[in-house]
Amino acid sequence: MAEFSIIETYFNRQRASKQVDLGIGDDSAVLSPPAHHQLVICADTLVAGRHFPINTPAHAIGWKAVAVNLSDIAAMAAKPHSILLALSMPTVDHDWLQGFSDGLYACCERYGVQLIGGDTTQNPHLSLTVTAMGWIEHGKAVLRSGAQVGDLIVVSGRIGDAAFALQHPGHPLQKRLDYPTPRCELGLQLQGLASSMIDISDGLVQDLGHILAASRVGAQVELNQLPIDPHLQSLAEKLRWQYALAGGDDYELCFTISQENYQKLLALQPQVTTSVIGHIQAQPGLSFTLNGKAQPLQLHGYQHFA
Numbered sequence: 559m560a561e562f563s564i565i566e567t568y569f570n571r572q573r574a575s576k577q578v579d580l581g582i583g584d585d586s587a588v589l590s591p592p593a594h595h596q597l598v599i600c601a602d603t604l605v606a607g608r609h610f611p612i613n614t615p616a617h618a619i620g621w622k623a624v625a626v627n628l629s630d631i632a633a634m635a636a637k638p639h640s641i642l643l644a645l646s647m648p649t650v651d652h653d654w655l656q657g658f659s660d661g662l663y664a665c666c667e668r669y670g671v672q673l674i675g676g677d678t679t680q681n682p683h684l685s686l687t688v689t690a691m692g693w694i695e696h697g698k699a700v701l702r703s704g705a706q707v708g709d710l711i712v713v714s715g716r717i718g719d720a721a722f723a724l725q726h727p728g729h730p731l732q733k734r735l736d737y738p739t740p741r742c743e744l745g746l747q748l749q750g751l752a753s754s755m756i757d758i759s760d761g762l763v764q765d766l767g768h769i770l771a772a773s774r775v776g777a778q779v780e781l782n783q784l785p786i787d788p789h790l791q792s793l794a795e796k797l798r799w800q801y802a803l804a805g806g807d808d809y810e811l812c813f814t815i816s817q818e819n820y821q822k823l824l825a826l827q828p829q830v831t832t833s834v835i836g837h838i839q840a841q842p843g844l845s846f847t848l849n850g851k852a853q854p855l856q857l858h859g860y861q862h863f864a
């Protein structure tokens with residue numbers, strides 16, 4: 559099957575969309591950005607066996623390839639708009655392509671995003687790169703570098719589920735690994751409220767660490783405040799914290815916010831729960847408390863930073 563008929567069959571579900579003057583079919587897509595907005599753009603690659611288990615259903619791979627990118631757009635407080643898909647696959651497997659494209663479009667529809675172009679190549683190893691684009695009013699992007707001493711540290715949803723599911727295939731939490739839910743609505747609500755933000759893809763400790771480094775501040779986190787799914791509550795404390803802090807694949811938002819602005823956020827009644835897990839302090843580094851008492855932690859799989 560030729561490249562153009564793959565595209566025609568699986569990746570050309572056009573729908574009218576604002577700002578898309580020309581979608582799939584020409585050498586490039588053509589967009590008209592809304593007035594007074596900036597383009598926010600990112601890319602993430604998923605490699606089979608590396609970023610998802612080889613036996614992951616095609617539908618989930620399609621969803622996840624889009625979702626992980628929309629999570630990066632949400633983490634800037636931007637509104638997602640469109641994606642490009644670069645697909646490398648070993649063979650033309652129609653069942654796989656049907657499942658994959660259904661999953662990809664399901665995520666696009668959920669978040670109001672349009673596939674506007676891409677590239678299709680043959681390669682011995684399955685690999686997918688999605689580029690996501692979004693808009694933000696000029697100057698309104700929430701960066702990693704804005705955390706202020708005294709700010710609250712807040713995370714959305716629950717953390718650790720995906721890492722736990724990776725070790726327990728078939729568990730009810732498997733859907734949290736296969737179908738991450740980028741917090742696009744919350745990200746938008748945080749525009750003008752959060753002082754810094756990141757999405758949690760590599761585990762809270764590592765990603766919060768990026769905020770601390772960029773903002774040149776430190777943090778204290780209370781372990782009892784971590785939002786952990788009831789399924790993980792029966793695990794030994796250390797193991798639970800390991801999943802929640804260093805697991806990865808959460809695709810929740812971690813942000814810093816003043817007490818006052820957090821009240822404003824709550825008044826907006828976000829769809830997803832948010833949990834205050836600690837605060838920003840001047841003293842560099844990340845320290846943990848358990849019920850208010852200092853709790854040194856040894857986590858596997860990452861280098862603790864000072």
Ligand code: ADP
Nearest residue numbers: 565569582583584585643645674675676677678
């Ligand atoms: P070119 O050779 O000019 O790069 P292609 O033949 O690769 O063009 O692509 C033709 C059209 O199909 C382009 O509009 C391109 O963006 C789109 N396209 C190619 N592969 C994909 C894909 N996997 N998903 C979505 N659009 C694609």
Ligand code: MG
Nearest residue numbers: 583584585586
């Ligand atoms: Mg061309």
